[in-house]
Amino acid sequence: MADCIFCKIVAGEIPCYKVFEDKQFLVFLDIRPLNQGHTLIIPKKHYRWVWDIKEEYSSVVNKIANTLKKALGTDYVQSVVMGDEVHHAHIHLVPRFPHDGHGAVPTLEQVKNLSESEMKETAKKIASFL
DSSP, rough: OOOOOOHHHHHTTOOOEEEEOOOEEEEEEEESSTTTTTTEEEEOHHHHHHHOSSOOOOOHHHHHHHHHHHTTTSEEEEEEEESSSSOOOEEEEEEEEETOOOOOOOOOOOOOOOOHHHHHHHHHHHTTOO
C-alpha cells in the first residue's frame, strides 16, 4: 500500500532500527518505545490485521521475545496487538523491568525518550543474540 508507513519501511524508503529480517517478516525497534527494546514485528506483505496473516507468525514472535529476554536481562516480555495507529498488521513486544513506571499494561502515553545512539546500540545488542 502506497501510503502505509510500515510498507515504506519494508521497501527501504523509511529507515528503521532493524533487529531481524527474513523473507516474510521484519523486526525493528519502535521509535516511540515504551521501554528499551520495544520491538515491532511486521509481515513484509501488507495485511490489515494479524489474524489475516497467512505466513507462520508465532515462531518469529517467540524467537524475538526469547531473544529480548536474553539480550536485555528480563524474564518478562509483554506482547500487545492494537492496530489502531498503523493499519498494517503488527505485534508489539515490550520488555518489562522492575520499576519501569508502567502499570499492568503500558499505554502509548508512557513513551521513553531514548537517543538515536541508544536506539542503535539496543538494536545491535538484540541482533547480536539472534
